[in-house]
Amino acid sequence: xxxKKPAVAGTVESCDCQVSIxxxxxxxxxxxxxxxxxxxxxxxxxxxxxxxxxKHGVKDAIVQINDKGAFDWIIxxxxxxxxxxxxxxxxxxxxxx
Amino acid sequence: MVKNAVGRELPEKIGNYVxxxxxxxxxxxxWDKPACTNRVPRLSPAGGSKVAASLKDAIxxxxxxxxxxxxxHHCFREGDHIIGQVLTICRELGLKGLTFAPSAVVNVKNPxxxxxxxxxxxxxxxxxxxxxxxxxxxxxxxxxxxVILRSHGARPRAIEMGELSIDVAFIGASAxxxxxNCTGQIGPNACGSLGYAxxxxxxxxxxxxxxxxxxxxxCCPASISQMYVDQVAVVEDIGxxxxxxxxxxxxxxNPRDLNIAAKCAEVxxxxxxxxxxxxxxxxxxxxxxxxxxxxxxxxxxxxIKASFTLGGTTSNMVDMFRKGQxxxxxxxxxxxxxxxxxxxxxxxxxxxxxxxxxxxYTKGSILSKLDFGLLAALExxxxxxxxxxxxxxxxMMAGMGGGPDVAADAAVSIVVVPIVRGRTPSITKRxxxxxxxxxxxxxxxxxxxxxxxxxxxxxxxxxxxxxKTNLKLVTIEELQQLAESLCGTPKPIETTDKVCVVxxxxxxxxxxxxxxxxx
Numbered sequence: 227x228x229x230k231k232p233a234v235a236g237t238v239e240s241c242d243c244q245v246s247i248x249x250x251x252x253x254x255x256x257x258x259x260x261x262x263x264x265x266x267x268x269x270x271x272x273x274x275x276x277x278x279x280x281k282h283g284v285k286d287a288i289v290q291i292n293d294k295g296a297f298d299w300i301i302x303x304x305x306x307x308x309x310x311x312x313x314x315x316x317x318x319x320x321x322x323x
Numbered sequence: 324m325v326k327n328a329v330g331r332e333l334p335e336k337i338g339n340y341v342x343x344x345x346x347x348x349x350x351x352x353x354w355d356k357p358a359c360t361n362r363v364p365r366l367s368p369a370g371g372s373k374v375a376a377s378l379k380d381a382i383x384x385x386x387x388x389x390x391x392x393x394x395x396h397h398c399f400r401e402g403d404h405i406i407g408q409v410l411t412i413c414r415e416l417g418l419k420g421l422t423f424a425p426s427a428v429v430n431v432k433n434p435x436x437x438x439x440x441x442x443x444x445x446x447x448x449x450x451x452x453x454x455x456x457x458x459x460x461x462x463x464x465x466x467x468x469x470v471i472l473r474s475h476g477a478r479p480r481a482i483e484m485g486e487l488s489i490d491v492a493f494i495g496a497s498a499x500x501x502x503x504n505c506t507g508q509i510g511p512n513a514c515g516s517l518g519y520a521x522x523x524x525x526x527x528x529x530x531x532x533x534x535x536x537x538x539x540x541x542c543c544p545a546s547i548s549q550m551y552v553d554q555v556a557v558v559e560d561i562g563x564x565x566x567x568x569x570x571x572x573x574x575x576x577n578p579r580d581l582n583i584a585a586k587c588a589e590v591x592x593x594x595x596x597x598x599x600x601x602x603x604x605x606x607x608x609x610x611x612x613x614x615x616x617x618x619x620x621x622x623x624x625x626x627i628k629a630s631f632t633l634g635g636t637t638s639n640m641v642d643m644f645r646k647g648q649x650x651x652x653x654x655x656x657x658x659x660x661x662x663x664x665x666x667x668x669x670x671x672x673x674x675x676x677x678x679x680x681x682x683x684y685t686k687g688s689i690l691s692k693l694d695f696g697l698l699a700a701l702e703x704x705x706x707x708x709x710x711x712x713x714x715x716x717x718x719m720m721a722g723m724g725g726g727p728d729v730a731a732d733a734a735v736s737i738v739v740v741p742i743v744r745g746r747t748p749s750i751t752k753r754x755x756x757x758x759x760x761x762x763x764x765x766x767x768x769x770x771x772x773x774x775x776x777x778x779x780x781x782x783x784x785x786x787x788x789x790x791k792t793n794l795k796l797v798t799i800e801e802l803q804q805l806a807e808s809l810c811g812t813p814k815p816i817e818t819t820d821k822v823c824v825v826x827x828x829x830x831x832x833x834x835x836x837x838x839x840x841x842x
Contacts (some may be wrong), residue, residue, distance in 0.1 A: 241745055265716035266813035295745030298811050313742050 227283045233311035236296075236304035243293040243301055245275075245308040250286045255279060260291035274298055278305045287312070328462040329708055329757050331835045337469050337822045345832040348731050348763050352684060352830060358483035361490065361528035362551070372501040373549075378533065382491070385554065387413070390420040391490035392447075393775060394527065396520035397427035398495070398507055398656060405495040405533050406431050408558060410439045420446045423629075424487055425479060426519035426677070427715030428452035428722035440466060440820030449487050451475065452712060452722025453824075461823050462719060464839040470824045472712065474758075475655075475831045476681030476688065476728035483684070486831060492527035494520045495549060495561050499534040499777040500766070503552025504545035507657075508667045510536040514567045515636070515657025515666055517546040521676040524551040535561045544667065546674055567677040575609035582770050583739050584613030586794060587697065590768060592621045593792045596694045596734060600630045601697040604729060607635055607658045610739045611697050615639045622648050633689050634725055635681055636662040636672070644672060655680040655688050658692045681728040683829055688732065698726050698764075698787060701738045702754045704800050707761030707776045709738060710754035712826065715747040717816040717840045719824075725757055727829055730763040735781065738767045748806035748813065750799065757835040758826055771805055772797035817841040832837065 227229050236244040243261075250256060267284040275289055278301075289311070293301065310317045324332050327344035335342055366699075375381035387393065395406050406425070411434060413421060415531065423436065423445045436453075437460040439445045448470040453461055461470055473481055481487040496505035496510040507514040512535065524530050524547045532547070532555045540550075575581060587610070591597055603618070605611040616639055629649045632640050636654040638661035643649045652672040657663040665672045675689070682688050690696075701720060702710040709730070714720040730736040740749045750769070765779045770793040775785055789796060818838035828834040 234533060262815075263715055265816060267746060268810060270811055295747065297746055297809060 227314045229312040230314050233308050235307035240294050243296040243304055245304040245307040246290040247312045248288040250288045257289045259291045263295055274301055275305050277301045284309050329760050333833055335701050343832045344829045345834040350830045359485040360526040373503050374501045374555045378558050381531050381554045381556040382412055385491045389489050392422040392424055394492045394523045395488045398514045399562040402563040404560050404562045409493050414444045419443050422447035424449045430455045454719045458719025462840050464821050469822050473827045474723040474727040475677055478686045479678035479682040482522055482526050484546050489527040491529045491754050492523035494532050496532050496534045498536045498538045498542055499532045499555055500538055500540040500542040501547040503532055503555055504542040505532045506544050506546040512562050512564050513663050515663030516654045516674040518655030518675055518677045522678050530555050538731040555584045575613055579741055579770050580609045584610050584616050587614040587739050588617035588621055591695050594788050599627055602631045602693045604633045605697045610697050619643050627806040641665045681725050690732035693733040696729035696736050698738045700738050702751050703767050704748055704754045705803050707764040708754050708757045709759035710756045711758045713756045727759040730759045735765045742769045742771050742802055742806040743809050746810050748810045750802040750806045756837055774799040774802055
């Protein structure tokens with residue numbers, strides 16, 4: 227999936243995260259995280275972000291995550307949403323089991 | 324390295340500090356000498372006045388020297404302006420190497436205590452907790468000597484055993500007369516009980532009362548008597564009244580906290596110990612305050628009255644007192660303006676010495692007579708050990724307070740805690756810092772169920788009583804697994820070998836240490 231424009235998903239409410247994503251043609255993935263639980267979950271957030279992008283075939287992107295203590299599945303959902311907005315594609319809900 | 328009774332690895336010595344490993348709750352002391360005091364009998368000034376020309380003059384006259392110990396009480400909480408003034412003068416006088424020994428956590432800003440650590444004015448700290456920029460600085464390793472943290476009950480014992488030896492005590496008071504009688508109960512900056520200042524007044528070598536409200540002799544009531552006071556310093560400003568005596572705390576609307584509070588009231592009501600003349604301590608915080616309100620409703624329904632409540636007093640307790648639901652409030656601290664005023668308004672709301680509240684090494688603390696005690700926690704582990712000091716990234720968050728004391732001495736000690744806060748699990752496999760040993764915790768109440776501690780002496784009794792209710796009983800392991808399934812597995816916090824903080828248990832043994840956090 228190719229990103230066409232910058233996009234944002236999520237909020238900076240407590241227990242949510244705001245994901246900003248930018249096209250990064252041919253440059254791979256660059257994920258950065260700000261989080262109040264960075265010391266204990268920083269690595270996990272980066273790992274989940276890369277995993278989620280891989281699932282949707284995003285190979286090149288700059289991702290900035292402003293996390294306010296969101297659970298893992300929230301982070302994954304926000305990342306996927308931001309990626310689809312950036313790619314100007316509709317999410318196929320049938321893919322979700 | 325030695326291992327203590329809660330399985331913590333401790334060095335045998337930290338600088339000059341000799342580690343005595345924690346061996347278990349309720350230990351007798353290895354001590355047979357009279358209680359220590361630095362108070363020196365000497366002829367008092369007849370007639371005259373003890374009012375110094377200024378706070379600076381008072382400090383000079385006290386003879387405070389490099390390397391000595393200064394103390395403060397924390398009754399003005401976040402509103403305190405005395406500590407900053409005193410430390411600034413100490414710096415102006417070129418004093419170095421002081422030990423700073425407040426009675427609890429102080430988080431004074433502008434100036435922050437860390438500034439005085441960085442310039443060498445302060446080289447040692449003994450308190451109940453540190454946080455903010457001071458906490459961060461200490462955990463980054465900015466102090467050579469470890470900070471010593473103790474619970475409320477442990478501090479007076481440490482003073483009486485000479486481990487904390489106060490040279491000059493600064494006692495902030497919202498009213499004082501020219502001969503040193505003082506109180507926190509009257510005046511524009513009234514903070515209520517001065518319970519935490521008493522042991523300092525009785526044992527310090529030199530006592531300076533600091534006030535912004537000089538009243539006609541004799542100041543009445545006198546929480547601290549003139550017979551303990553060397554000098555009175557009048558300053559323009561002792562604190563911020565909005566922060567000293569904030570209004571009554573309101574009932575939380577957070578459904579999770581209300582759920583835990585309601586369960587807590589049900590647990591107490593279900594116990595065979597819930598009968599006329601029972602006693603309880605709940606404390607401050609959203610869940611304890613809501614639990615107090617729910618308990619009050621249940622007491623009214625069943626026509627049961629309490630004999631006393633203890634420790635930090637809130638306006639909800641004062642409401643219960645005025646409804647005739649509590650016969651006596653033993654107040655070592657007042658948490659809001661209503662509680663602060665209540666001591667002078669109601670003869671059975673009594674200002675008590677913190678040592679009387681919580682020190683097990685007196686001839687009897689009131690805690691020893693307590694039926695139910697509520698405890699807050701940042702983390703609880705599957706051994707029921709409680710962390711009340713450090714947050715999820717290892718940062719200093721709070722103070723020991725009376726937690727270890729209430730846990731050890733109340734017949735039924737109850738931890739109220741949500742299983743997760745944000746993404747941070749509160750029920751873990753191993754707490755980052757052990758402050759209160761699990762052996763002294765009867766149960767943990769969460770939104771996901773109640774875990775009774777099978778090792779607690781009253782386990783069978785509590786189990787029998789709770790099985791008669793509809794309350795959901797779970798194991799602590801189930802709570803831990805549920806928390807982890809929600810949050811994920813947190814990465815362990817990495818530390819260096821440098822010990823920055825020593826956490827002492829009530830008897831002066833070391834229950835845990837906090838090491839420098841790796842950045």
